[in-house]
Amino acid sequence: MIIETYPFATAVNEEDLTGKSVVVIDVLRATSVMITALENGAKEIIPVITVKGALQVAKKFKPDSYLLCGERNAVKIDGFDFGNSPLEFSREVVAGKTLIMTTTNGTKALNACRKAKEVYIAGFLNANAVVKKIRDKSEIVLLCSGTNGKFSLDDGLCAGMIMDKLSENGHAVTDDLGHILLKTWQSSKGSLDQTLKNCYHLNVLVENGFEKDVDYCLQKNTHLIVPVYKPDKGNIHV
Amino acid sequence: MIIETYPFATAVNEEDLTGKSVVVIDVLRATSVMITALENGAKEIIPVITVKGALQVAKKFKPDSYLLCGERNAVKIDGFDFGNSPLEFSREVVAGKTLIMTTTNGTKALNACRKAKEVYIAGFLNANAVVKKIRDKSEIVLLCSGTNGKFSLDDGLCAGMIMDKLSENGHAVTDDLGHILLKTWQSSKGSLDQTLKNCYHLNVLVENGFEKDVDYCLQKNTHLIVPVYKPDKGNIHV
Numbered sequence: 001m002i003i004e005t006y007p008f009a010t011a012v013n014e015e016d017l018t019g020k021s022v023v024v025i026d027v028l029r030a031t032s033v034m035i036t037a038l039e040n041g042a043k044e045i046i047p048v049i050t051v052k053g054a055l056q057v058a059k060k061f062k063p064d065s066y067l068l069c070g071e072r073n074a075v076k077i078d079g080f081d082f083g084n085s086p087l088e089f090s091r092e093v094v095a096g097k098t099l100i101m102t103t104t105n106g107t108k109a110l111n112a113c114r115k116a117k118e119v120y121i122a123g124f125l126n127a128n129a130v131v132k133k134i135r136d137k138s139e140i141v142l143l144c145s146g147t148n149g150k151f152s153l154d155d156g157l158c159a160g161m162i163m164d165k166l167s168e169n170g171h172a173v174t175d176d177l178g179h180i181l182l183k184t185w186q187s188s189k190g191s192l193d194q195t196l197k198n199c200y201h202l203n204v205l206v207e208n209g210f211e212k213d214v215d216y217c218l219q220k221n222t223h224l225i226v227p228v229y230k231p232d233k234g235n236i237h238v
Numbered sequence: 239m240i241i242e243t244y245p246f247a248t249a250v251n252e253e254d255l256t257g258k259s260v261v262v263i264d265v266l267r268a269t270s271v272m273i274t275a276l277e278n279g280a281k282e283i284i285p286v287i288t289v290k291g292a293l294q295v296a297k298k299f300k301p302d303s304y305l306l307c308g309e310r311n312a313v314k315i316d317g318f319d320f321g322n323s324p325l326e327f328s329r330e331v332v333a334g335k336t337l338i339m340t341t342t343n344g345t346k347a348l349n350a351c352r353k354a355k356e357v358y359i360a361g362f363l364n365a366n367a368v369v370k371k372i373r374d375k376s377e378i379v380l381l382c383s384g385t386n387g388k389f390s391l392d393d394g395l396c397a398g399m400i401m402d403k404l405s406e407n408g409h410a411v412t413d414d415l416g417h418i419l420l421k422t423w424q425s426s427k428g429s430l431d432q433t434l435k436n437c438y439h440l441n442v443l444v445e446n447g448f449e450k451d452v453d454y455c456l457q458k459n460t461h462l463i464v465p466v467y468k469p470d471k472g473n474i475h476v
Contacts, residue, residue, distance in 0.1 A: 004388075007245050007249065007389065007415065008249070010249070011245065011246070011248070011249035016387065149254065150242075150413060150414065150415070151245065151413070151414050151415040152414050153414040153417065153418065156414070156418070174436075175388055175389070175438060176388065176389050176390050176391040176394070176436070176437055176438055176439075177245065177388070177389040179391065179436050180391065180394065180418055180419075180422050181418075183422070184418050184421070184422075187425075198412075198414070198417050199414055200413060200414055201414075
């Protein structure tokens with residue numbers, strides 16, 4: 001298997017991903033939210049780049065059939081139903097609903113996948129499930145979403161975890177970035193908290209009171225589903 | 239000191255670098271060529287994005303006062319005086335000359351620095367000299383040039399070497415990418431060849447007969463000069 005890795009959403013353009021099988025990773029917190037909400041019975045998630053765009057999409061739905069959710073700089077958008085905290089997305093509130101979601105980095109990464117062949121949604125929560133889904137492919141792209149046009153170590157370590165598991169399955173050829181992310185993951189095993197203590201975005205979330213979100217998103221393999229993004233339909237579902 | 243790090247030329251835009259002090263790294267081989275040529279007495283280097291642009295710039299110079307040099311996909315450009323092999327740029331041929339240079343990645347990185355405050359040219363060859371030049375600054379950006387829109391480990395390790403030396407000098411705050419590059423450098427010490435054996439671009443160069451170039455570019459601190467790029471003047475000199 002040939003594995004390409006990109007460090008953040010704005011470091012890739014749609015030509016790089018055209019026709020490719022892509023795994024999008026935004027551990028803190030967009031893809032962790034998506035995995036949680038769909039596991040808890042949400043009907044679908046529609047990722048949208050802008051707040052204005054999200055409000056436009058909402059007009060197409062019946063009242064009470066959708067929820068508006070998302071953040072800007074980690075804070076819930078004014079007037080939206082939810083922010084970007086996975087703990088909010090319980091079965092009681094999301095079951096059967098369409099989630100219209102706009103986040104700072106994760107939805108940008110999905111937007112770059114417009115011409116991809118297929119797109120899977122990954123985090124620590126479902127890393128092994130993602131590996132099972134993709135392990136027989138000959139080529140895969142791991143797209144770390146990053147934070148505001150910078151690489152974020154939480155996404156990079158999750159990519160490392162996925163590559164580690166894929167390499168157990170057979171020969172895996174990584175690119176230079178993948179190589180150091182795999183090494184960083186392998187040397188961090190069992191001490192994710194320690195390895196991530198310098199992670200800028202994690203520290204911003206903790207400073208803003210989202211420590212429980214961080215603890216939740218760093219759990220490994222608690223979820224068995226792999227959400228799939230369909231660029232032609234513009235939505236994510238299981 | 240706050241250190242920002244970017245993984246490749248096309249992962250940064252000029253707004254990210256506006257008003258910043260930037261160190262551009264393209265170990266294999268553009269910045270190694272620049273350091274070598276200027277140490278050997280070249281008058282200046284004019285980096286140009288396109289071959290056509292290089293030929294246009296050449297028209298402004300007297301015959302025999304300039305040399306056209308550069309590569310596309312590691313190969314010398316047809317009709318140019320030199321390719322991108324540092325071993326070609328001896329004192330005998332470059333002393334007093336203006337070098338008009340276009341390379342695949344290094345000149346793209348310099349182009350992204352159009353609005354930077356100041357730009358230094360670095361490689362393993364002059365890493366310690368660069369550190370001496372920048373060590374009293376409060377903020378610095380390390381811009382790895384990469385290879386064709388991908389991160390390249392040779393540049394990343396050189397960034398790690400520079401950060402390691404800067405952190406000896408006092409408190410250095412790295413971003414997430416800088417953190418893992420520093421760790422990768424620290425764990426690689428004394429075995430650069432071993433650490434770079436998976437480096438894609440290095441292997442491409444070796445396969446294309448440029449092994450001596452690679453050996454040359456991986457030498458540490460053989461040069462004492464720090465070339466400076468002046469975006470307003472469009473040239474690089476010592």
